[in-house]
Amino acid sequence: MFEGNIISAAKVCALLKKACFVCKNCGNIINKTVNDYFSIPKMICSNKNCRAEMSLDLSSSTYVNIQELEIQQPIDLMKNPEDPPRSIKAFLENSEGIYSGRVNVVGTVMKKSVRPNLPIFEIYVKSNSISLNESYQKIEVRDILNPDLIETLNQLGRKRNIVDILSNYLIPQIKGYDIVKKAIFLQQIKGCIKFLPDGSPLRRDSHILLITDPGIGKSTMLRRIARLFPQNSYASITTATGGDLQPML
Numbered sequence: 001m002f003e004g005n006i007i008s009a010a011k012v013c014a015l016l017k018k019a020c021f022v023c024k025n026c027g028n029i030i031n032k033t034v035n036d037y038f039s040i041p042k043m044i045c046s047n048k049n050c051r052a053e054m055s056l057d058l059s060s061s062t063y064v065n066i067q068e069l070e071i072q073q074p075i076d077l078m079k080n081p082e083d084p085p086r087s088i089k090a091f092l093e094n095s096e097g098i099y100s101g102r103v104n105v106v107g108t109v110m111k112k113s114v115r116p117n118l119p120i121f122e123i124y125v126k127s128n129s130i131s132l133n134e135s136y137q138k139i140e141v142r143d144i145l146n147p148d149l150i151e152t153l154n155q156l157g158r159k160r161n162i163v164d165i166l167s168n169y170l171i172p173q174i175k176g177y178d179i180v181k182k183a184i185f186l187q188q189i190k191g192c193i194k195f196l197p198d199g200s201p202l203r204r205d206s207h208i209l210l211i212t213d214p215g216i217g218k219s220t221m222l223r224r225i226a227r228l229f230p231q232n233s234y235a236s237i238t239t240a241t242g243g244d245l246q247p248m249l
């Protein structure tokens with residue numbers, strides 16, 4: 001089992017699970033459970049006098065849901081958050097559809113050959129259970145909303161320096177660097193979707209590239225944001241001249 005953040009999720013597809021083979025020569029029918037994700041299964045007729053290649057009857061075969069996910073190592077669990085975060089592809093069987101968040105993955109490792117005739121493999125995870133990490137499960141706003149909270153939110157909302165207050169609250173362990181904190185805060189708040197006159201949407205997410213002097217606490221900021229907002233994905237580059245450039249996406 002390991003913990004990670006979903007950074008990309010494909011739609012749920014159908015995976016051939018029990019292949020139904022029919023022999024066009026003698027009428028023999030064989031059902032076979034498929035465990036390989038990367039090739040179409042083949043079967044030779046088991047009838048001793050026939051031995052013809054059987055054809056796959058897709059309409060009589062059975063399928064399960066499958067979803068392909070990319071899971072990234074959480075930056076707050078990395079020894080050095082300036083290292084490039086690693087990610088792995090996971091195939092979730094019987095998926096009802098999961099698209100974001102911090103998750104616990106239970107699965108087995110499988111490999112796919114990536115270079116014909118060479119013993120080089122890409123590593124994947126085959127999983128039957130990917131569940132949202134308990135501490136990141138969504139809180140329904142209506143469950144915590146009460147008149148006192150609404151009043152507090154209204155009072156806060158009337159403050160002119162609300163962005164300063166909240167951006168300081170976001171990373172309280174670092175003193176100063178208000179502009180950097182405010183930039184990160186506004187990036188995490190995101191915008192709203194806008195539409196151009198021709199109807200095409202402008203995305204609401206924005207990227208941030210943080211270039212600063214060394215030692216202002218970028219790694220601490222990054223760890224804190226990673227814990228609070230697991231839907232982010234990160235990249236990191238350490239320059240050859242001494243590691244003073246660290247972009248955050």
Ligand SMILES: [Zn+2]
Binds near residue numbers: 023024028046051052
């Ligand atoms: Zn046959």
